[in-house]
Amino acid sequence: MDGLVAKYLKDKGYTNTLVAFEKECDIKHEPVTIEELMSYLPKMEKKDDNVVTEKDVTLTVLTTKSKNMIVDTKLINGHVITTDSAKNLTFYDSSLQEIKTLTLPAVGRVIAAGANNTTLVGCMDGSIVQVDSEYKTSSFKPHARFVGGISVSEDGLIASIGFDKKVVVTKQTGFEQMAFIDSLTNPTAVAWTHLGLAVSREDCTSIQLLSDQLEKIKTIPLVDAHYMPHSFTVFDMVYSPQSKEIACLTSHTPYARVIIVKSDESVVSFPTLIPQDKYSLGRLSWLDSKTLAIAGDDGSVRLFNQSDWRKITVADSRLRCISASDGYVATASIDKEVELIEIQSLEDEVAQLKIE
Incomplete structure (x- = not known):
């Protein structure tokens, strides 16, 4: 360790400090000795x-x-x-x-593909509008404030997030609500995956994996320790x-x-x-x-x-x-x-x- 400190002082040009350090630690500054000490350290991958x-x-x-x-x-x-x-x-x-224009009950915030050739639109009033292949509409309201994201599973489950800090799962057939949970902060994105429902939220450096009943499965940290210590x-x-x-x-x-x-x-x-x-x-x-x-x-x-x-x-x-x-x-x-x-x-x- 003394040799490594000596090498650092030499590389930085701290000549006076290096001389004082060598005297205090009773080490002899020889390049061969320092290189030998360096060889004991594990090889670090160099990456810019x-x-x-x-x-x-x-x-x-x-x-x-x-x-x-x-x-x-x-x-x-x-x-x-x-x-x-x-x-x-x-x-x-x-x-x-342009093929067709429809009027929504509120400004559409997000668009997603639904099951059975349908289109889903999450609106600013917290509602989700479903549009079928003949441009007929139906709707339900899973959130009190605007919808921030929608994801539809292969089983026809609609997962939605809103600025009411809620995550909601609804069956697309019949719009039956299956489960909901409250988040600590506003959720920012949602996606069905092979691991479960992935949900991210504001100022959070991880994503939560939830079941279709919104029970917690696990947390996946996204922080790369060598680069991102902050939120x-x-x-x-x-x-x-x-x-x-x-x-x-x-x-x-x-x-x-x-x-x-x-x-x-x-x-x-x-x-x-x-x-x-x-x-x-x-x-x-x-x-x-x-x-x-x-x-x-x-x-x-x-x-x-x-x-x-x-x-x-x-x-x-x-x-x-x-x-x-x-x-x-x-x-x-x-x-x-x-x-x-x-x-x-x-x-x-x-x-x-x-x-x-």
């Missing part, structure tokens, strides 16, 4: 956690302008579906031509049934971090160049079993396959939301614009997006 490189990719971007601020957008069954600040729910085809919030969380991985986007500033819970429950944290501030929303979506599509405040979509980053500029302003499906990525920016790009138009060797 702050180096991220992105490759710019140019794609054709289809756009359409809305009269109102877009709140959320989703790709469901080949349609681009949006909600806006005027309580409209609008369906577009793959060329962004953060999971802005968004999405699950890939193919890879059985849970991807989380955090509230870190000035750049977000992507945290992925692997199928074996190991946790990997990735730095990014996605700019964020205290007003950011942070949204991501699985494009395929390996690739994430992430919305950025700089108007760009980042594609990340856990090794390479691709950056696609789609708008001139901050992106509010993102959804990826079947080779397409849909976004909406704060300048009231909906954007759609086709990822399949990228060559495999350039984009490295398709499964080998």
